[in-house]
Amino acid sequence: MKQNIHRLILSLIFITLTFAGYWLKSYHTDLQTFQHTTYIVPPQSWVRNNVKEVLEYQGIKRYSATNRWDKTGYRIKQISYYLPNISVIFTGVPKTGCSNMVGALLNAEGAIHLDRIKPGRISKVHNPGVSLPYRLTSVKNDLMLLENIASFTVTRNPWVRLVSGYRDKLSSEKNHVRGFRQKQAQIVAWARNMTIEDVMWRKKRLYPTFNEFLDYLIKNEAHGNDHFNLQFNSLGLEHVDYTYVAALELLNYQFSEIEALINIKMSIYGSYDKSHDTKNTTSVLLAKKWFKMVEPVKIEKLYNIFKPDFLLYNYSNFTHEDFPLPVYPV
Numbered sequence: 229m230k231q232n233i234h235r236l237i238l239s240l241i242f243i244t245l246t247f248a249g250y251w252l253k254s255y256h257t258d259l260q261t262f263q264h265t266t267y268i269v270p271p272q273s274w275v276r277n278n279v280k281e282v283l284e285y286q287g288i289k290r291y292s293a294t295n296r297w298d299k300t301g302y303r304i305k306q307i308s309y310y311l312p313n314i315s316v317i318f319t320g321v322p323k324t325g326c327s328n329m330v331g332a333l334l335n336a337e338g339a340i341h342l343d344r345i346k347p348g349r350i351s352k353v354h355n356p357g358v359s360l361p362y363r364l365t366s367v368k369n370d371l372m373l374l375e376n377i378a379s380f381t382v383t384r385n386p387w388v389r390l391v392s393g394y395r396d397k398l399s400s401e402k403n404h405v406r407g408f409r410q411k412q413a414q415i416v417a418w419a420r421n422m423t424i425e426d427v428m429w430r431k432k433r434l435y436p437t438f439n440e441f442l443d444y445l446i447k448n449e450a451h452g453n454d455h456f457n458l459q460f461n462s463l464g465l466e467h468v469d470y471t472y473v474a475a476l477e478l479l480n481y482q483f484s485e486i487e488a489l490i491n492i493k494m495s496i497y498g499s500y501d502k503s504h505d506t507k508n509t510t511s512v513l514l515a516k517k518w519f520k521m522v523e524p525v526k527i528e529k530l531y532n533i534f535k536p537d538f539l540l541y542n543y544s545n546f547t548h549e550d551f552p553l554p555v556y557p558v
Contacts, residue, residue: 269481270556275473275541282460282539305364307454308465310377311337316490317364317379321462322454323393324384325476327353332496334359364465374465378489380472382479383459385543385552386534387519390445391438392511393455400435411453412436415444438518446529460536475541477506477553512552519546 307326308319314336320326331353334340340358353359360366384392395401397408398415412435413427419440427434436444450457463470472489474482487493506512519527531538541554548555 267550267553268556269478270475270541270554272472272485274556276470278540278542279463279470279473282536285536285539305465307462308364308468309333309359309362310364311339311362313337314490314492315377317374317377317465317468319379319381319462319465319468319470321381321383321459323389323396324382324459325479326382328496329382330354330359332494334362336490336492336494337362374468378471379465379468380474380486380489381463381470382474382476383537383540384476385515385541385554386459386537387515387543387546388477388509388511388552389459389537390442390456390530390534391515391518394438394441395511395514397455398436398441399438400433408453408455415440418444418447439522442522442526442530446526446533450533458534458537460540463540473540475554480506506553507551516546516551 307322308317309330310317311333314333316333318329318333320330331340334353339362340353398412409428410424412433413424415436416422416434417424417427419436445456454462472482472486474486483494483496537543542556544551544553544555546552
């Protein structure tokens with residue numbers, strides 16, 4: 229009897245160990261498959277071809293300032309920087325991490341010291357006393373210089389950029405203190421049939437809702453402010469054919485390539501967002517949530533307005549599993 233019990237126990241142990249071994253092997257295989265499934269960063273040849281196609285889509289045969297705010301391209305030069313010591317030109321598209329990048333470049337140039345700027349106050353790099361001497365508006369443009377020097381810019385998924393711009397400049401979020409008071413009042417007055425004066429003089433400050441912001445964008449076709457209009461509008465710097473076009477979502481992969489481009493190591497502040505996972509930053513999660521509640525007709529109108537920006541990097545939709553990453557066809 230005892231021998232039978234012992235045999236039964238041994239058999240159960242054998243079966244258990246066999247099953248556990250099979251399960252662990254299966255789990256290990258699944259884990260290996262997951263670990264080896266990596267995102268492929270689009271090559272610059274593909275990106276630059278996209279940029280040229282977008283230019284052609286907009287009826288522009290080459291980079292030119294003639295399609296911009298005025299014929300001299302003054303606005304583009306205001307957000308573009310020439311750093312002679314490190315020999316690079318950078319166009320800082322608003323709401324694409326441009327403050328952090330300008331800070332890193334000015335630090336590498338020797339114009340500022342990042343360690344003396346408190347985290348969260350990196351926007352100080354835009355102060356005229358700091359960055360004005362390096363803006364292209366202050367540089368005598370040597371056309372041969374502009375055509376031959378290394379140059380780069382950074383873009384961002386349009387859906388996330390809209391959410392980030394709204395949160396930073398228009399919303400009531402306490403973390404964002406750089407709101408555009410006049411623009412807030414302008415949108416609220418338009419959306420709620422009020423006068424701007426009535427909105428501005430209220431004791432309790434009024435903020436536009438996200439839907440009011442989107443309606444305002446559609447009405448004005450995203451014209452009127454760099455933080456909300458097309459990124460494409462900032463990429464028409466005369467005589468500059470960008471050497472490198474980065475995506476904010478891929479900067480962890482691309483930053484070393486940018487450093488190699490200008491042959492210098494840079495220090496860069498991270499985002500104020502607590503998450504370092506591109507897919508889980510606050511603005512990304514809110515974009516998924518907020519845009520899913522927007523009417524499909526409105527989504528289509530917004531997509532058509534911002535279509536050039538989506539085409540720049542073939543950016544994913546907010547319903548895509550890899551959102552907000554670009555979709556690179558393998």
